[in-house]
Amino acid sequence: MQKFEGFSFVDREDLAEAGNAEARILSEIKRLSLEQNVLELEDRGYTVISPDKVASIGFVEQVRDEIIRLMEAENDVTIDIERGVFSQGEREREPRHGVDLIREQLIGAGEIFEKALMNEAVLALTTYLLGESCHLSSMAGIAKGPGDGYLQMHTDHIAVPEPLPAHPYACNATWLLTDYTLENGATCFQPGSHKLLRRPTGEESRDVARFEPVTAPMGSVLLWGGNAWHGSAPRINPGVRMSMIVYYARWFYFRDDPDVTARVTSEMLARNPRRFRRLVGLDRPTLMPSGDAEVVTQGRTCISPFA
Numbered sequence: 409m410q411k412f413e414g415f416s417f418v419d420r421e422d423l424a425e426a427g428n429a430e431a432r433i434l435s436e437i438k439r440l441s442l443e444q445n446v447l448e449l450e451d452r453g454y455t456v457i458s459p460d461k462v463a464s465i466g467f468v469e470q471v472r473d474e475i476i477r478l479m480e481a482e483n484d485v486t487i488d489i490e491r492g493v494f495s496q497g498e499r500e501r502e503p504r505h506g507v508d509l510i511r512e513q514l515i516g517a518g519e520i521f522e523k524a525l526m527n528e529a530v531l532a533l534t535t536y537l538l539g540e541s542c543h544l545s546s547m548a549g550i551a552k553g554p555g556d557g558y559l560q561m562h563t564d565h566i567a568v569p570e571p572l573p574a575h576p577y578a579c580n581a582t583w584l585l586t587d588y589t590l591e592n593g594a595t596c597f598q599p600g601s602h603k604l605l606r607r608p609t610g611e612e613s614r615d616v617a618r619f620e621p622v623t624a625p626m627g628s629v630l631l632w633g634g635n636a637w638h639g640s641a642p643r644i645n646p647g648v649r650m651s652m653i654v655y656y657a658r659w660f661y662f663r664d665d666p667d668v669t670a671r672v673t674s675e676m677l678a679r680n681p682r683r684f685r686r687l688v689g690l691d692r693p694t695l696m697p698s699g700d701a702e703v704v705t706q707g708r709t710c711i712s713p714f715a
């Protein structure tokens with residue numbers, strides 16, 4: 409009879425907890441009617457959550473206007489969504505060409521961004537992909553003006569060696585703060601590329617025949633796992649494409665904004681649900697025994713139960 413020493417790697421309690429977590433995740437997806445989005449994540453590697461399942465248009469306008477306010481103050485510019493980006497006080501002139509503005513570190517810049525981080529529909533799909541223990545990696549506002557260049561296809565599995573993991577380490581939830589069309593400079597995907605478990609080659613990343621643009625109205629959230637090949641089309645129309653990128657990651661994967669925890673105040677903790685703590689880097693899971701439970705759950709939930 410062989411004798412084993414030490415702790416159990418997967419014991420009955422862990423498995424039971426894993427089953428409970430899986431049941432919680434799936435029932436949340438059902439409650440919010442997001443089954444079709446799960447199927448698209450599995451099949452195409454990305455999905456669009458329609459505005460009616462995300463938030464009111466008033467909320468989305470508030471997010472957009474707050475990002476614009478921050479960008480204008482910090483970059484000495486005026487942003488006109490219909491016309492473009494102007495140097496401060498030069499609205500009567502031509503808008504600037506090829507402008508991309510980015511405002512990072514939105515957690516800590518206003519309560520509205522905490523509410524967006526805690527959005528139920530976005531969190532339900534993020535949790536499906538990354539487990540209940542995932543954290544926020546970074547949150548940034550983007551303003552993209554007219555320009556000439558495509559953004560090459562890439563994956564969001566930064567520094568992960570190939571073959572890329574079958575179950576993503578990260579996911580990107582991009583809030584569309586203006587309408588997305590090809591001419592507006594939409595994000596583009598190669599559908600199904602997440603199953604290849606590798607990055608595009610240089611040639612593939614520049615092959616625009618592969619670029620399938622996302623067409624979706626303001627207020628949608630475009631969501632994809634770290635393996636999906638994506639890039640973006642140049643904006644041809646005048647005006648500005650506005651978006652907010654919320655990049656979530658498994659608890660052991662890197663944090664693009666490592667200082668987020670330091671910006672969290674007691675007021676922020678008091679006004680948010682408990683899960684906020686974990687998302688911003690507090691309450692990290694312990695390795696044993698609940699850590700194992702999470703790992704087991706995350707593997708299982710990636711096989712679509714809705715197929």
Ligand SMILES: O=C(O)CCC(=O)C(=O)O
Pocket residue numbers: 559564580593594595596638639640653
């Ligand atoms: O700007 C876009 O449409 C693409 C954004 C992107 O590639 C990313 O967030 O990884």
